[in-house]
Amino acid sequence: MLKNYLKIAIRSIRRSSSYAAINVSGLALGITCTLLIFSLVTYHLSFDNFHENSDRIYRFVTEQHRDDVTYAPGVPPAFGKQFREDFTYGEAVARLYTTSDVLVSIDQGNDVRKFRESISFADPAFFDLFNFPLVSGDIKTILSAPNNAVITEKMAKKYFGEENAVGKTLRFENTIDFVVAGILKDIPDNTDFRTEIFFPYMTVGKYNEWYARDDAWGGITSEIQTFVKLHQGINPTEVESKLPAYVTKYRPTSKNVHHYKLQPLDDIHFNPKYQGVMEKNTLVILSIIGFFLIFTACLNFINLATAQAVTRSKEVGVRKTLGSMRAQLFWQFTLETSVIVVLSTTVALAFAYAILPMVNQLFETRVQFEVFNNAQLLFFIPLLMVIVTVLSSLYPGLILSGFKPVLALKGKLTNTGNFNIRRILITTQFTISQVLLIGLIVVMYQMHYFKEKDLGFSQEAIVVIPAGTTDEKINLLRDRLAQLPNVQQVTACFSAPASESHWHTSLTYDNRTEPEDFGVSFRGGDEHYISTFGLNLIAGRNIEKADTVREFVVNETFVEKIGVASPEEILGKEIRVNGRWTGPVVGVVKDFHDASLHSDISPIFITTSRENYQSLAIKISMNEAKTTLASIEKTWMDIHPDLLYTYDFVDNLTAQFYQTEETMLTLIQVFSCIALFIGCMGLYGLVSFMGTQKTKEIGIRKVLGGDVTHILWIFGKEFSRLIIIAFVLAAPVGWYLMSQWLEEFVFHIDLSPWIFLVELAVIAVFVLATVGYQSAKAALMNPVKALRTE
Template sequence: MLRNYLFIAWRNSTRNKLYFLINHAGLAIGMTACIFMVEYANFELSYDTFNQQAGDLYRVVNDRYQDGKRVQHSPMTYSAVGQAMRHEFPEVINHTRVAPLASRILIADDQKMGKQNGMAVDPSFFGMFSYQLIAGNRDLVLREPDEIILSESCARKLFPDVGSNVASLIGRLVNLERSAVPYKLTGICYDVPDNSHLQFDFLVAYSSLYRGGNRYWKSADSSFTESYFYHYIQLKPGSDPKRLEAQLPGFSQRYFRGNKVTGSTEKFSLQPLLKAHLYSDFGAEIGKTGNATIVWGALLSALLILSIAWINYINLATARAVERAKEVGIRKSSGATRTQLVFQFFSESLLSNFLSMLLAAGLIYFVQARFNELVQRNLSIHYVFGEGLQSNSVTFGLLLIILSGICIAGFYPALVLSSFKPVDVLKGKFSTSSRGVILRKALVSGQFAVTIALVAGSIIIYQQMRYAAQKPLGLTLSQVLVISPPQLLENDSSFITRSRSFKEELKNLVHVKAATNSGRIPGEDLHRMFDVHRPDKLSSPRFAVNNMSIGEDFLDLYDIKLLAGRNFRSTDYNEDLSKVRTTLLNESAAKLFGFPTASEAVGKSIILYERPYEIVGVTHDFHQKSIHHPVEPVVMMPNYSLYNPISVKVEPNELTTTLAAIRQVYDRFFPGNVFAYRFLDDQFNEQYNADRVVGKVFALFAGLAVLIAALGLLGLSWLATRQRTREIGVRKVLGASVQNIVLLLSGDFLGLILIAFLVAVPVAWFVMQRWLTGFAYRISINAWVFVAAGGLALLIALITIGYQTLKAANANPVKSLRSE
């Protein structure tokens, strides 16, 4: 019986080639889009789920408040926090501190590798996280201060002759930049999974930070005053994190003396490890972050696309009811039961969806690489069946939705078609029935509502991205080359002199315009200073401001304009930082400290590090980070450091020759160091990568929605004209013009698009308004965006149904009446 059902289903499906193509093309495209988005969503939701104890792991985050205003929101906190929590709270059974060691140089024998990212961690790190070792004992590693672990790829690059046996490297010595004592290699770990928010090339023992009285990390062991560290804690299984959080205000009061140290109050909280990737709005973030709104929005869009495809199937199947009415009447007259007919039509639905799945599988195979480029992820069909949110919830949800869609798309037309009364059908009375018309119209309107909303969203995202690219930043980023600092030198008294000489020689190169040092470059987080205030006002309020050390050419190189006063001079710099006494403010900082105008701030003082600094100048505000973030108060100080990157302004012509010349000068002044560079505008614009992905995905889905809706409209208009052949013939015989016929056939569809427009506009406006709140500086949504989206949908509809309606209107009425 089933074989017979499938045979009849195949024959009916392929009898009309256009109907077959429209149905399966729409379903296949919808399924392909949905599977791609499930790959992406499952990957994003699977971050850190490979950790066996992920459900019990949390990271400690803290907020600082001054005068009731939050001035810091960060997962970076104090080195003593984890130890104190484990001592105070019995539910905390383990903890590890993490100190990032970014862009470091590793040296082994004569091999040097720059730009390696590592972390200093406690020995408990491997007891909490499930990073796997290829070689070494995970229970014993990182217990001594001179131990290091390398990732497999890092180890193979650093020891290129290792061959297949990386375990043979255990015991080898590795230097981390200028480390006085080499590190002993005690472990090789597998490369960190892509879905880990912590990414590293190497790990060193946390105790290395404070061994030998290391003055840079003297507070690394136990401090409640300096916050350069990250903390992860493990709770006893079954513990209530909310109950623990409720005890943290008391914990803060016992251990943190913020009101005495920085003039601020401190509030600690816990963030589940499984939310660290998608739900992070913190500054100074250590890990890879995503956006939950984008993930769920993309998944919803994919389901809407698939729904549009199913709507097409339902509409076309029910609209085709007239053509199959006689078939149903004859089969019922021959003794077929309604149950048999339902199974017959349902088998056709199953066959259509199965064929569409096969076609979708082929599309995925050929398009997967392009989709990966679009979302900047290394995805595969494997992620459809991977775990997200600690379970296969997304995959099960997808399967449930697909099965539900197949059932609905199959059963509804089956029930409609099997309900025909054979007497009425065979008498020809069914042709005037209005069964299902209202539902089909509602579904068509829903299709175009989704299409209009996606098109409008794509236009708004494009406008915001263009605004971000064109908005004046208060500084110039183009043609700026950033060279990594010479990290293999001692930071001795000769460094300032050598650094100045290096920059002067760079300026003498033909195509180099300027060169400077700075503690941070545009696009990076700045250090935060607390308890900054004016000494000339009684009860002066304390402020938290961003701090940035810069060279004397920084303002000129980046075209940052002075509002008042002067730039730094060479005499403002001193290797003894206790003798530095001058500072520059940006306009926001000058206003924060209560100066009515920029000129009135010049010559005044502010208290930094508990001593007065003279304000020698005030600059225009500039965007240190992307327009996601507001411009904040910045205090600039004259300072050179060994770890300051070097910015070089170059001319665009003969860039290869210029780079070679810069490298020659660098190697002469800083022999033995690794020369590495990057272009600043590329690095700065990486802050918009996630937004660009959203824009591309929206544009792709909008295009697919238009295509699928157009296919459905094409099929419906084709069926409508076929079913109204006699009516058109009669109207033409009675004198109706071609224009009258075209308006008659297309009027219903155009009215449905108007309804779709009215539904789509408020929904799209609300969603995109929410998305725009993620930008401190954003566009206003204009009405013309929705008019354009609606106009595009209308144009697509006119083009789609135009051919069919014109063909029907121009047909010979005598021929159509004779055929009836």
């Protein structure tokens, strides 16, 4: 019986190959998206769940209360050591200092190989906390010696090839030599700890003395994080109740009030307040989109199957006359559906394998699509196939198997599926499509706003390169670069005006006894900083050339926060920042955006701080940019032959603020196109059904003098009504969702009516293109042929 069903199913699919191709295409697209979304969601949900006793591992984080509340994924550098000495709550406590883009050198005789890497300084207990096993070395003592290093198998092969890496020397920033004492297994893909080189934390003071000080309670950097594995049965609330004592003891007068908290390990990857990279809401949204895409594909199948009902009516009539039971016919049609689902799934698996590299690049993930090595996928794929088969076959199977044999053989069927149900299905499809299109237009408009908005400083044709190591070399490099052709200006600075590299500090104004209750953002730069970046000086003058901090230029927000009436009033007032820099305010610049448009403009001060000059910013002419960049690199290498050269343009650095939005834009573009494609195939099925149902009506109308335009309107008004209903449903949903999204930005576009009108126009064009051919074909049919179908 099953073999017979299968033969009939294959013959039926061959006979209606065009419908089969549409069904396979629609289902394959839906299944592909669902499989990729499932893989992406399960990948993120698996982050750091492989550590032993992960439910007892926490990270110490900080809520900072000033004039507003901010969140930091770390605590002061001295916190970890002090907590370990004061309390016995922790089975293990470890500090981790992580930094990127540092120089690691390998001396191989006459050849010195240089690399830019991310590295970590870690306490010995780090490997007690986290399950990163060694393939060589003693995990309990590996970070107990000051000059030991631990690297992964991948880094060992990168640096030393097939040689044994243990005992080899790594040089860090041309200052500290470390000996490889252990080799780690390669870091798993599903972890937020991506460092592949570890040095002992006891050595961090040689790199930055403040990070190692026992009295370093004055500030927080996200680069230093502290972790604890609590003893079995310890309540984290009890631990948190002890932490306010540290604030009272070590920060009694600070206006930046710290509130230390414990963050569970399984929250680290998902909590955006503490720099989590993937919100769980995003995973929920992706899952919902995946469901709707596969659901709309199933709706298409239903529409196309019921549209074919009349053409298969005689087949049903003959089978029933020969004794076939309704249940047999139902399972016959179900098997046909399952064959199409199997074909669609096969195509979808091939698509998923092909598209996965692009998905990983888009999301900066390392998702693996290994069906036979992934128990979750092995369970999910058959389950998905069963669900799709049931959803797609249930309604058509019941309709087709329920035909009355006499009426079926005479072609007088009325029970070919409820047309109103198909209207609801099409409306549902296009409601989803229009919500996605509204989102697409809003995100595109907001991204255009990002690119066109005046940020208050110049970012075009400005190259940023490392400054160097000593004051002498920084001055020499700056002077030589300024003499190059097509170099217009050069400034030594801490960072560009808008950058992720900035820090906030305390402020005391005009000899007041108490610090202000807000922090100020530091922008270090020489006397050329303001002119190089095109900042607008609205009061006073520029800072003068100096080797130390002597005077300050501030922005308008700084003036407003202080509470003075005008920029001129603040000129000459003395301020003290960072607890040690004192000098007068000599100028005020117009506000500029110092971070992304998600955030408001911070109060900012600019001053000469040679010790903090990390970069050189070079404004160039773009006429001969390639030659100029080569000259800059050669000049830099002449002065720093022992370092590794890198560069970037300021506008590229600014664009990095909006990588998440760029990813979202790409996703919505893809999902909108897929939803529209699937929805248009559904319309194709519906117009085919209408053409079949209205064959005689069209013939009669034409015989009675109806023209083609009138007959086309029969189809046009039906689909126009459905699209308008879908728009009425989609518009408020789209408005609400995108309003919520735009609220994440302090600076954003307004949701104007034209956005929704453009979306409606786009949908109308797609619908016209989809139904136009079939409608015209039905309208131009010979009326004699139409009337002979009786």
